[in-house]
Each structure stands twice: as structure tokens, then as C-alpha cells.
Amino acid sequence: MTAPASDSPTARQEREAWRWLLRRRRAPHRHAHAFIRWLAADPRHLDAYARAEALWSVSEAPARSLADEEARALQGYLQTLRRKNRLPLLGHWPGALAGACCLLLVLWGGGWLRPVQAWQNLRADEVSAAGEVRELNLGDGSRVLLDADSALNVRIEGPLRRVELLRGGAWFKVAHDGRPFQVETGDSITRVLGTAFEVRRQASGTAVTVEEGRVEVAAAGETRVLGANQRVRLADGHLGEPHAVDSHLALAWRDGRLSFLQAPLGEVLEALGSRYRGRILLLDPALAARRVSVSVAGDDAPSAVASLCAVLGCQSTLLFDRLILIR
Known part of the structure; x- marks a missing residue:
């Protein structure tokens, strides 16, 4: 029985529409009759295909920019591997290098590997996966909570205890032992003797939040x-002036929640993205600056994004349970 035209496409029909869109972009004239038969089989197929085309048209430029960024990181990642003698022969075998690139890109496309993170993970002593918060006990007695999708190096020998935060965020409860404790992010240095604080590397810069001391x-x-x-x-x-915050709310991620008070949407999405085993893609850059106040569970990015869009008047679309598009 043919479904009424007013019904929305099912998830399966949306997946089929995307497959047809990709086929037709590769070879517009192949399978033309099969495509027409598919459209005629159910009125919802035309709706699903139109949605796929619309989403493709608005996301093509941001996706290309994202791919360029990842390609640059991938090049650096492979160079690092060669320096560590893990790819000693690829310089002589261009085909092998191309194959390695293709493999990495396939893994990235499936969400299993992101070249930027992979490169950082290669350098890091400690890493947390998307959605994972890890507790670390350092050799000096200090305690660290490594936020989701984060990476750091630890060097606590000698007269200076030194931590390098490569990505993401971490909360530190520093033990008193007479030696300075220093956290570096590449553009900032945070120094303490004994206290509790958070350091976070964000796309917009570095933020330091003090809980105690x-x-x-x-x-x-x-x-x-x-x-x-x-x-x-x-x-x-530019290093701004200190301003007051509620550290309990600011550090609520330790208890599984994300709380923001008049924060840019881009910052909120960055935090949600570190807990999501897929990608969140903001198609309208102007939305990133919109400020929101929200407290959401950190483990359900699709629902959180849908709630944010309901407040801001934007739209979100979940594709294949791995990609959230916001426009």
C-alpha cells in the first residue's frame, strides 16, 4: 500500500535518498530508469531526495573546508609517523603512501579516526576518547580528571612539575610538595603550588577556571x-581580566552535565562534540556567536542540539546516527 504523501520519510528512506544522491553525483546518467522507479514507488521518496539535495547544497562548502583542515593535519600525522620510522618505505612507494592516506580517510569518514586528534594522540602520554572522562593519579600525589576527547603529557620529575595540555580540558587537584606545578597549552602557562583548577583549550583560545586557592x-x-x-x-x-564564575556550574562536566551561562553557541557545541562519537557541523557561522544559557546531559548530543535549536530558531538534522547538521 502506498503511503500518504503527507507522511514524512522514514530513516531507511532517507538513507536510500542519500545513496541515490551520491550515485547521481558520481554518474548522473547511470541507473536513470532505476532512479525514476524508486521515486515513483513511494511519494515520500521524492521528499527524502529533495531534503538530501538541500542539505548537500548548504553543507558542501563547510564540509570542503573541514576536509581541507583534516587533510593538512593528516599530512603532519604521516610525517610524524615517518620520523618515528613507522613508515620507513613510503617515501619510495607513492602507491603505498596513497593507500595509507585512503585507509586513514576511510577511518575518519566512519568516525573511527580523526587525523588532528590522531596526531595529538601520538604525542600524548594520556588520552581520553569521545564521551570518556578519565581519572589520573600522578606520581606526586596530584589528581587529574581528563575531560572527554582530551590529551596531555606529564613530566613531574625534577624541580618543576610540568603538564602539557594538547587538546580538550582537564581539572587538576594539585598536591603540595614545594615544587611549582605548571600547565602549558602552547599559548599560555598556568602556575600553582597547590590548588584545584581547570585548564581548557578551545577553538577560541584557552580558559582557566579556579575552584580553590x-x-x-x-x-x-x-x-x-x-x-x-x-x-x-x-x-x-590577548589575556583578558579575571571575572567571576560559579565554579560548581562551570565544572559540572565532572558529574556528567554541561552547564553554560550566556556562552556562545560555538563553545557549547564544542563541548557537546567532545562527547559525541560522530560530528556536529554548524552550517551557519553566524550562529556560533549566539549566546545561550543551558544545562544538559553530556551524553545525548542529538537531544541537546535539538533543544538548543528549539530556543534559537535554527534546525538540526541527524544523519546516519553519526552526523548532526545545524542550520
Whole structure:
């Protein structure tokens, strides 16, 4: 029985529509009769195909930009592997190098590997996966909670205890032992003797939030001293002034929730993305600056994004349970 035209396409029909779209982009004239028969089989097929074409048209440019970014990271990743003698012969075998690239790109496309993260993971002592929060106990007695999709290096020997945060965020409960404890992010240095604080690397820069004690942050030739329930941000090469925050809300991710007060949507999506085993793609860059106040469960990105869009008046689409498009 043919479904009424007013019914929405099913998830299976949407997947079929995307397969047809990809086939027709590769070879527009092949399987033309089969495509027409598929369209005629159910009124919802035309709706599903039209949606797929519309989403493709608005996401093609952002996706190309994302692919370029990942390709650059992939090149650096492979160079790092060669320096470690893990790919010693690829310089002489271009075909093998191309095959390795294809394999990595296939893994990235399935969500199992992202070249930027893979490169950082290669350098890191400690790594957390998407959706995973890890507790680390350092040799000096300090405690670390490594937030989801994060990576860091630890060097606590000698007169200086040093941690390098390569990606993501981490909360530190520093043990007193007389030696300075320093967290580096590439553009900032956070120094303490014993306290509790968070350091987070974001697309917009670095943020340091203090829960207990006092922290010194140095960046861009400037220094700031923070007390409990204060935060400072480094953005565009400028270290801002400390401002008050509710550290309990700011650090709610330790209990599985994400809480934001008048935060840019881009920052919220970045936090959700670190907990999602797929991709969240914002198709309208202007939306990234919209400010929202929200408290959501960190383990359900599709529902959280849908709630945000209901408030902001945008639309979200979930594809294949791995890609969330926002427009």
C-alpha cells in the first residue's frame, strides 16, 4: 500500500535518498530508469531526495573546508609517523603512501579516526576518547580528571612539575610538595603550588577556571592572578581580566552535565562534540556567536542540539546516527 504523501520519510528512506544522491553525483546518467522507479514507488521518496539535495547544497562548502583542515593535519600525522620510522618505505612507494592516506580517510569518514586528534594522540602520554572522562593519579600525589576527547603529557620529575595540555580540558587537584606545578597549552602557562583548577583549550583560545586557592596565568606577555570562583580567557593573542564564575556550574562536566551561562553557541557545541562519537557541523557561522544559557546531559548530543535549536530558531538534522547538521 502506498503511503500518504503527507507522511514524512522514514530513516531507511532517507538513507536510500542519500545513496541515490551520491550515485547521481558520481554518474548522473547511470541507473536513470532505476532512479525514476524508486521515486515513483513511494511519494515520500521524492521528499527524502529533495531534503538530501538541500542539505548537500548548504553543507558542501563547510564540509570542503573541514576536509581541507583534516587533510593538512593528516599530512603532519604521516610525517610524524615517518620520523618515528613507522613508515620507513613510503617515501619510495607513492602507491603505498596513497593507500595509507585512503585507509586513514576511510577511518575518519566512519568516525573511527580523526587525523588532528590522531596526531595529538601520538604525542600524548594520556588520552581520553569521545564521551570518556578519565581519572589520573600522578606520581606526586596530584589528581587529574581528563575531560572527554582530551590529551596531555606529564613530566613531574625534577624541580618543576610540568603538564602539557594538547587538546580538550582537564581539572587538576594539585598536591603540595614545594615544587611549582605548571600547565602549558602552547599559548599560555598556568602556575600553582597547590590548588584545584581547570585548564581548557578551545577553538577560541584557552580558559582557566579556579575552584580553590590561587593560580597565576601567563600569556601574551601578560600575567593574571586568579582566586577561587574566577576565570580568565586568552583569545586573539590577548589575556583578558579575571571575572567571576560559579565554579560548581562551570565544572559540572565532572558529574556528567554541561552547564553554560550566556556562552556562545560555538563553545557549547564544542563541548557537546567532545562527547559525541560522530560530528556536529554548524552550517551557519553566524550562529556560533549566539549566546545561550543551558544545562544538559553530556551524553545525548542529538537531544541537546535539538533543544538548543528549539530556543534559537535554527534546525538540526541527524544523519546516519553519526552526523548532526545545524542550520
